[in-house]
Amino acid sequence: MSERFLEIGYGDFDQHYTTGRQIRSLPSYECNDETGELQIFDPIWGECQIGEWEGDGIFSELYRHPVFQRLAAIEQLTLPKQYATMPGSVEFTRWEHVWGSVVFVRKMIEDAEAKGRTFDPREKLTLQLRTLLSDAGHTAFSHLGDWLKQGFGGSEDSHDQTLEQFLEDTGVSTILRRHNIQPEEVIFPDTQDWVECDSPDLCVDRVDYGVREIDRWVLPGATQYWKNAFTLDEQNRLIMKNERLAKMFGAGFGLLATEHWGHPVHRMQLQFFGELIKSAIMNGGTFLRDEPMMHPLDALYTIDSDLMMATRQVGPLNNNLHAVMLDVARAQRRIFSWGREHEISRFMELIHVEDLLPDFPHPLSTDSSWQMRYSGAVPQNIEVLPVTSTHEIEDFGQRPYCFDMHLTPLKPRGVDPLFYDDDGNVQRLSETDSHFREVLSRHRALQSQAYAARLYLAPNAVQDLRESMTSVQEEWEKAIQLPRTPDSARALYENMKFIGGMALGHSPNSIRLV
DSSP states (O other): OOOEEEEOOOOSTTTOOSOSSOEEEEOEEEEOTTTOOEEEEETTTEEEEESSSTTTHHHHHHHHSHHHHGGGGSBTTSOOGGGOSSTTOSSOBHHHHHHHHHHHHHHHHHHHHHTTOOOOHHHHHHHHHHHHHTTTTOBTTBTHHHHHHHOTTSOOOHHHHTHHHHHHHTTHHHHHHHTTOOHHHHSSOSOOSSSSOOTTSOOHHHHHHHHHHIIIIISTTOHHHHHTSEEEOTTSOEEESSHHHHHHHHHHHHHIIIIIITOHHHHHHHHHHHHHHHHHHHTTOSTTTTSTTOOTTGGGGSOHHHHHHHHTTSSTTTTHHHHHHHHHHHHHHHHIIIIIHHHHHHHHHHHHTTOOOOOOOOTTOOOSOHHHHTTOSSOTTEEEEEESOGGGSTTTTTOTTEEEEEEOOOOOOOOOOEEEOTTSOEEEHHHHOHHHHHHHHHHHHHHTOEEEEEEEOOHHHHHHHHHHHHHHHHHHHHHHTSOOOHHHHHHHHHHHHHHHHHHHHTOSSEEEEO
16 A cells, blocks of 8 residues: 655645644555455554454454445544634544544554454454444534534533444444454443543543644654554553653644643634534435425534535525634744744654653643744634623623634543653653643643633624524524434435545545455
């Protein structure tokens, strides 16, 4: 299988979709139709051939199943290219994450076996299936479905709550049983181990998506460090091989949450984007919503490009909000590319090169470097105010030239890695490094901070946005309270094969059947 590369350069000076600091390898996937073997080139974990272990035949069936093919056209990090606030964060699909996680599981098993451990063939199979299946129930734009169902700042787990029924209704559970796997064995069993465990410990999910995004913009070019950075101990825990690697991953993962996922400008874009998608669905923009009696939440189970097309065709928000989001995204990406990238690079280099852990940066503060002197930390027509409640701002939502938003904290995320010290003992980073313990505390505080965002616009634009968003929200709240009918469920599952085929044509991944 040939390796593919994407040369990253500054490109369009105004768009800044990439960081400009790397040449990144692209993943590729092939399934042999005759033998059922899968060949995967993963840019993080390396090459992998699936087909030699007992029970591997199930993976070629799941590879072809539309539920999994659909993941190839769903952004892991929600926002599409034009609305993303962080360069290098797009064209990262749920497909890449779930199959990369399977490759990582196999590599960890092989590493442990080379050291004398033994795994029962069924245990190997269930470990892989648990990580592959865990994200299969995500809607288009990943966690956007959770936020539209549960609200921003909620538990972000509605896709987990409905996963078992979703896999049953779409036929995935039938495939499992045909291979003598009971669904309850591999769909969130009541187990705490290296595949699934509570934060801040390391698990397959956090390690895979964390390393992939760190490689894209936090510490580009350090891929070689991650390939051999993790191992299993006898208690089935993921352990990092030394303290410096643990610091690099712990600090890098922290930056993902504060500089990207939980950054107030990113939160604002997510909330705007949610309104844009609601508007498109409520106005029958997707091919699924055209089905009779299609429930709006079922309409989320299409692919990203279907909904994106709808946002540009229908709905009261498809013009003015689209223009606002484009401007915000371009400005925030430019801030990173012109200055913040240098600050993040310096922060990580102190850990990577000098084995130091500097003070954790605040997402809204900048150092005195000339790169940040003009641009600041947020677009210049946006004011971000830390609050506990919007009541602290007397004129919140009343100024004619300000569109005000309350940005609630999202689900907090962070890691506190275990690592092997020089004597071969397992240690927790926060217990051996008091400064990292302070970093974790600061990190949690940053994520739990709510903000009021003020977007300065012309008064007529502010009025139009307020009226349109209020109308869309009222309609959405009424619609999602309606019961999901058998017709809606049947329409979704009957269309799933078409959705899977459509996904392969709209995916940035190279996915082949040979």
